[in-house]
Amino acid sequence: MIIDYHVHTNNSFDCKSCMEDMCASAFEKGVREICFTEHFSVRKGIPTYNYIDFEEYFSSIDKCTKDFKDKLIIKAGLEVCEPHLEKNKLSSVLNKYDFDFILGSVHNILYDKLRNFIKEKNNIDAYEGYFKEVYALARYSEIDVLAHFDLLKLYAFDTHGNYILNNHKEIIYETLKILVDRNIGIEINTSGARSSANEFFPSFDILTLYKDLGGEIITIGSDAHRPQDIAEGFYDAVNLLKSIGFKYIFTYSHRKAHAIKI
Template sequence: MECPPDYHTHTRFSCDSDAALEAMCQAALERGMSEIGITDHADFEPLDPCHGTFRPEPHWQAVQQARARFAGRLTVRAGVECGETHLYRENVTALLSAHPYDFVLGSLHWVDRRPTFNEAFFDGLTLDEGLALYFDELARLAAVGEYDVLAHLDIIRRAAYRRFGLLALDLAPHESRLRRALHIAAARGKGIEVNTSYSRKGMGEPGPPLQVLRWFREEGGRIVTLGSDAHRPQAVGADFDRALAAVRKAGFEQLTVFNQRSPTQIRLTDTDTQREEK
């Protein structure tokens, strides 16, 4: 079977990437994908490095050019990765009304002015205090934020890794918090992604871990996407074999793609089963 679509990729329209949009598309083709989701950063938190840097018009034009160039070979989905959409509702509404985006990744990059992506998050907090703060806010984003898929819902791993040197988190003490967020997302018909960027940052397995994927399924979740969070072409589709194996082990038989915010399930085939057993 072809490689599943990568639904979390960045280009030079993100403040932290130099990649040409068409180079990301070309990489997806070369990995054997028939579809890619471009999800550049649109962040509204003033402290965020990408705040105020997203340029919707040239981004949209570049997506249209890529669609024309790769027509018949690769479907190019226009996505956007938005931070804290529960707090910046008017900004997000204005952004999404300008163009018919295919899907929205909802991210929690900041909680109470603390960056979830680096060790400063835990300043003055124990590990469990920080995790509680993060997962409670995740539930609020899940409940009232605008998104189709919650991106890297365990991004707090990155901060914990850098502050405490932890490669994996013991999430058992936070199961009820996490289940609440997952239940809310599932009840709203929203999804989560398996993000494979952690291994590129020296942290091993894709996230969230299998246990959390199982909780999502138990809470009624049915929408899952894979995302490399690639900021350069070489990382497109990275580690998707491991991500796909985890998705199947958790009991999901489908992945989801989006067209103008409308989800479609794509069935994982027997071929995938064989591949995960390698």
């Protein structure tokens, strides 16, 4: 059973594909359930700030739910940038709508995009700075799942190389422990395999550490911005999860988690 829990449409600032086309591709690829996770932020000055039109988003969800009835289960989600910042503003927006699923992401460090943040930093400082922000997100935000735990390698790989886990073990360990304690999941994001880093977000080592610390909640997402990327790499991702010892992946309804055996 293929389930894709990280998909964008033209409700996101960086995506041109319409929801109908994403659903059609999902259905063709044998996806059973899809969750749209549009970029959103309440933080003035960053690219995703207030970008989405919620009325339009939910009317597309309703239309596709009808059009793909009996073919595809469609869930309404968001990918919120830095949900640990301006929390009150964020929760007043989230409480207005009936979301199934909220992903949290670090795409900016304060007002610096990751791409800029790493400029003139060495490998260790760049990754440590990023992981510190991920720690703050894990500690303070009200989300269901943390997206692409080691996303920085998407931006840093070509110029700074990959990170060495041992250089950041303490902050990564503390972050994973907090996620487990707070019942927040992590995702395996297959878009990493399409980047020059050529491995999932996060890496095998982080997934293993999460499992060793008692982490169970995992979602799988393609982070597709184009129809052809939906569910890409899922066969390998599920095998990787099984090899680490994960027994379930998770779906969400009205922000409640459900385990699905893999």
